[in-house]
Amino acid sequence: MPRLILHIGSQKTGSTSIQTFLTQHPDKMAEAGLSYVKAGRGPAAHNKLAFKRDTEQFPVLMKRLVAEVENDPDKTHVISAEMLFTTRMARSMAEYLPDDLRAETQVIAYIRRQDKFLEAMYKQVVKTGRFKGTAQQYAQKRETALMYSKILGTYADGFGADNVKVLPYERPQFLEGDVILDMCGHLGMSNVTRDDLPEKFSNITLSREVSEMLGLISNTTDINIAELIRVIIRNEAEGAFYSGDSYSPMERREIADKYVEDNELVRATYRPDLDSLFDLSDLAGDLDNAGIPPEEQVKRLRQAQIAVFEAIGQSHTSVCEPG
Numbered sequence: 609m610p611r612l613i614l615h616i617g618s619q620k621t622g623s624t625s626i627q628t629f630l631t632q633h634p635d636k637m638a639e640a641g642l643s644y645v646k647a648g649r650g651p652a653a654h655n656k657l658a659f660k661r662d663t664e665q666f667p668v669l670m671k672r673l674v675a676e677v678e679n680d681p682d683k684t685h686v687i688s689a690e691m692l693f694t695t696r697m698a699r700s701m702a703e704y705l706p707d708d709l710r711a712e713t714q715v716i717a718y719i720r721r722q723d724k725f726l727e728a729m730y731k732q733v734v735k736t737g738r739f740k741g742t743a744q745q746y747a748q749k750r751e752t753a754l755m756y757s758k759i760l761g762t763y764a765d766g767f768g769a770d771n772v773k774v775l776p777y778e779r780p781q782f783l784e785g786d787v788i789l790d791m792c793g794h795l796g797m798s799n800v801t802r803d804d805l806p807e808k809f810s811n812i813t814l815s816r817e818v819s820e821m822l823g824l825i826s827n828t829t830d831i832n833i834a835e836l837i838r839v840i841i842r843n844e845a846e847g848a849f850y851s852g853d854s855y856s857p858m859e860r861r862e863i864a865d866k867y868v869e870d871n872e873l874v875r876a877t878y879r880p881d882l883d884s885l886f887d888l889s890d891l892a893g894d895l896d897n898a899g900i901p902p903e904e905q906v907k908r909l910r911q912a913q914i915a916v917f918e919a920i921g922q923s924h925t926s927v928c929e930p931g
Contacts, residue, residue, distance in 0.1 A: 684795075
């Protein structure tokens with residue numbers, strides 16, 4: 609086993625679930641000869657390393673991190689932060705780790721098919737009001753950022769290509785179909801079974817219509833969006849939860865086509881055992897007439913309106929001031 613493992617995400621690949629599990633099971637990690645590094649860690653993730661990169665605290669954090677690893681040489685130490693998935697952080701981590709430790713560091717990166725990543729990220733940023741455009745505009749904005757070979761190549765330059773493990777975020781490839789169990793397998797935690805997983809975990813995906821309505825409310829009112837989301841989930845509102853609805857099948861194929869060469873480079877470099885980096889079978893064939901029919905779109909918009917406004921009625925009280 610390596611002395612240090614860097615789990616670098618990427619975003620929208622179950623990182624939060626993995627980090628929460630590792631934080632809550634130090635006994636399981638210890639049994640497997642692992643330690644979840646404390647230096648640079650917040651409640652569950654080590655994103656503080658990225659937040660502090662441009663401050664005087666970063667060299668201090670890295671010094672503490674190295675000391676923590678070197679003071680317990682019999683264990684494999686684990687760092688997990690999706691914000692490490694940048695070329696800048698790849699160079700920074702390589703720069704501040706000693707040569708001997710870098711040589712014994714393994715980098716683990718889950719990566720998601722680009723169209724699916726874009727949908728997940730779009731819904732996240734639009735529902736909080738951080739992005740005000742359409743899903744198509746968001747895809748254009750993030751286009752160059754999803755060339756995975758650049759980031760992975762920077763880590764390979766710093767730690768060696770043989771020390772970079774690339775894992776497509778594809779459920780059929782996960783150990784028992786679960787990303788937490790899969791990550792535990794790569795960490796050598798054979799002592800973790802499905803019985804150890806959270807009793808109820810559901811990665812709930814709000815519909816595009818609900819997400820966009822929440823973003824509009826966030827940008828125009830003082831209503832607490834986080835509370836609205838909690839109420840919508842608690843209500844199990846009909847039609848409020850859909851995935852695969854931000855881009856049409858044709859748009860998805862167009863997005864995927866932009867990354868064919870880069871994905872092939874990643875596959876050939878890090879996963880030559882795979883025939884294809886991602887499963888693209890759902891994008892094959894005639895997609896001209898595929899997608900959500902107009903009448904279904906109208907129905908989903910109506911369902912979103914009901915879900916959101918019922919949640920407002922249950923969670924928000926308006927106060928009318930006398931004129």
